[in-house]
Amino acid sequence: MATTSNRGFFDRAGAIEPPESRVQPERPSERKAEDRSEPRRARTSMGSMAAYMERESESVRELDALRERFDGASATKFIDPRLVAPSEWANRHEDAFATAAFSAFREEIQSAGGNIQPVRIRRIPAARLGEKPANAELSPGKYSESVQPLYEIVYGHRRHRACLELGLPLLAQIDEEMNEQTLFTLMERENRGRQDLSAWEQGVMYTRALSKRLFPTRRALAASIGLAEGTVSKAVSLAELPDAVIAAFASPLDIQFRFAADLNKALQIDPDGVLSRAKSLAQVQDKARRGDAERQDGQQVLAALTAPKDATSPDALEERKLVASGKVIAKIRLDRAGRTKITLMLPLVAGQEEKLDQALKALKFI
Structure with missing residues (x-):
């Protein structure tokens, strides 16, 4: 005997009108002209029910795919840019914020009333709250004892710096948890795909990651960020040049x-x-x-x-x-x-x- 839930399902299936009740028999010539790209229509009630079940299953698969894609994604919101600081792996040299290109970028942010493309940040682990921000020199004079950062930049240093200097709220996507390797890899790939880092900036970033044992070898670092090991080695050799040469x-x-x-x-x-x-x-x-x-x-x-x-x-x-x-x-x-x-x-x-x-x-x- 069908259960209540099954009865509802079969009721819906039974309500499907069989195609033969409203479709005239085909002539052979018409069958040849039929568009074979479209799926054949069901000819019986059972066929209609099977087609219905197939469509339902496809919808469920699409929903599962979307759920998997966006599972864990965080919403964006506006926050005070003073609550956000560069991370230990920040790779922008101070000179990058003193160029005509950055001035034009900052004016664009100002005219828009803030950054339209959100920056990505992670929450600073509780054990490190209250510490002086790593690489705080990248935003000189912007941090004080009265405003302690709660987040670190994953990527979006230029957008953050512009909002910080202009006193505008920062549109950000917040990751509550993210390990160091993930932060490093996301930052490097994102920055390299946007406003290109200089070879020296990349070298400094790679050298710091290797010295801190974030990656055991240059090969492992290169594999993580999707670059050839030779490119990583060149960048590191530039960062290791004598200070006098720099x-x-x-x-x-x-x-x-x-x-x-x-x-x-x-x-x-x-x-x-x-x-x-x-x-x-x-x-x-x-x-x-x-x-x-x-x-x-x-x-x-x-x-x-x-x-x-x-x-x-x-x-x-x-x-x-x-x-x-x-x-x-x-x-x-x-x-x-x-x-x-x-x-x-x-x-x-x-x-x-x-x-x-x-x-x-x-x-x-x-």
Whole structure:
């Protein structure tokens, strides 16, 4: 005897009108013209019931697939950006927030009244609440004792920084729990797919993960983030360059993957020469920041650092012109070896040599 639940099912099935009661017999010619891409219609009550059950089963499978896909997903909500801090694995250098591109990005966030695309964050484990945020220097002056962060950024550092500087609420997706490897992998893949990280930034991130034993080997790290092991090794070699070499660049963001082989080769052949030239270049870059010299781009710095040891005519890295009465009277150059050369463009007249000699002595050049 059918149960109550089964009776409801069979009642619905019995209500299905058999197709033969309202469909005329087919002619052979019509059967040939039939669209074979459509499923054949059931010809009996049992066939209709079977088709109904098949459709019901398909709906259940679709619902199960959707449930599996979104199971555990968290809703987004607006929070105070001061409650969110960079994690230990944050990979954006401070220079990345001082570019024209970031300024334009921040203006876009401001015009929209906040970030439309949510950032992803995780809740800081209870055991670490109250600690100084890891990499808090990435948001200088934005954290205080009165506002303790409760979350760490998984990805969306630029969106978070823009909202933090503008004082706008941050739209965020919150993960209550997430382990370190998952955070690292999601962050690296997301950032690499958006505003590309520089080779040096990637190298610093990978080096930190390896030194903290987040991954046992470079191969394991590469497999986790979907990169070739050779690419990871190049990035790490850039991050391990001497500080003096890094300082020779106007910004670490100027260092590219293809610089790795040439820089490491030059350091092996002539380490003292490379470090000496790097020191001179750093002085030039400092002057450029003050507006007293021309900024040297990454390619220029690479050429200077990797100059042959026995180069006799190094190109000028910096040149200043002395002008008097509308005429260039002298050029001052700083070459790759850090030497200053003064070229007078006009002949000296009587008495000028002595004055030049006195001027140089006063500067303690000779």
